[in-house]
Amino acid sequence: MTMYSVDVYSGSSDSIIQDSHAQAVIVKATQGTGYVNPKYNYQVELAKSLGKKLGYYHYAGGGDPVAEADYFINNISGYVGTGMLIIDWEGYQNSAFGTTTWVRQFVDRVHDRTGVWCVIYVSESALAQVANCANDCGVWVAKYASMNWNSWTEPNMAVSSGAFKFITGWQYTGGDMDRYIWYLDEAAWDRFAKANVSNPAPEPQPKVDQAKPVVNPQTTWTDTLGDTWHSEDGTFTSNQAINLRWGAKISSAKITTLPAGSVVKYDAWSNHDGYVWIRQPRGNGQFAYMVVRDARTKEAFGSFK
Incomplete structure (x- = not known):
């Protein structure tokens, strides 16, 4: 059970x-x-x-x-x-x-x-x-x-x-x-919840059903700043103005401020420094970054697809 x-x-x-x-x-x-x-x-x-x-x-x-x-x-x-x-x-x-x-x-x-x-x-x-x-x-x-x-x-x-x-x-x-x-x-x-019970054995855990499509977070890597990233293709729509930056740090240089309602396609996300960030692919192998959620309060700054 x-x-x-x-x-x-x-x-x-x-x-x-x-x-x-x-x-x-x-x-x-x-x-x-x-x-x-x-x-x-x-x-x-x-x-x-x-x-x-x-x-x-x-x-x-x-x-x-x-x-x-x-x-x-x-x-x-x-x-x-x-x-x-x-x-x-x-x-x-x-x-x-x-x-x-x-x-x-x-x-x-x-x-x-x-x-x-x-x-x-x-x-x-x-x-x-x-x-x-x-x-x-x-x-x-x-x-x-x-x-x-x-x-x-x-x-x-x-x-x-x-x-x-x-x-x-x-x-x-x-x-x-x-x-x-x-x-x-x-x-x-x-x-x-009771005293003196070490790690009670749980119910048997279900195996991954190989006949079903596996939801896979795919590639995970750590960048040169020590932040862990997870590959994911998605679309984020902001509900407020958010800064788009050249790096995934609040101190990174700002490219522009996107208005509420902006739609951003992303290929990876990371949870670090108190925020969830997404990475936007750009031309010539470059990327832009923006915060999409407060990791502490879990407040999202828009919606995901």
Whole structure:
């Protein structure tokens, strides 16, 4: 059996929690040691009122992992035992990203205080950074088929579990909302919330059906600035004026400012420096770049096809 979920933060619409496809809602609680989601309690109670399973996540800020674990637990103490505990390990606003000890120290501290092992949210490309947690923690892998997969039907593609024996959950889109499939039933979800249970085995995961067309992100590469790009042919239509630049940095030289309603064909996208960027092919082997989404708030600056 499988389950589906969404996640929410302070800027999320109530409609995401209310979406009938989602059997579980994962709520951002804290970040670093100085931020608490001001809508946290409201969002949790709304999800509870709808009978959804719950998860609570801490976004790693890269400071002292023990201090961040304490901050997380201190702020969700009333909910410990009622939902999955999650550490969100991403590169944005995380000064420790790239290290291999931070998450291990965080999950150990949470376990010491609560008896619960966190589930780890991490992109497929960064699984090696949390490999030393594989014997204790479940893993929730982020790997998108594309930036505009706005569907509850999961794409037919392979996802690595790295050092983990299996994938507990998979985020397969971050378009109009974050969608996840979990290889769990409700009883297994509840076991993740309880003390002294290491990495419960999920339901058997479906194999990629080779008879079906595979949605493939195709080529992925890292440019000379260290930013990872994903090949994708698409069309973006802006809903506001956006700068078109010669490079994928806010500091890059501006070519022009495109007005709202501009249609841009792109061949690749990248999530870095707080934004999702697209690359526009131009003549003579040149490219232009523009931001199309705020990676922190997930606000899109237009629509994708």
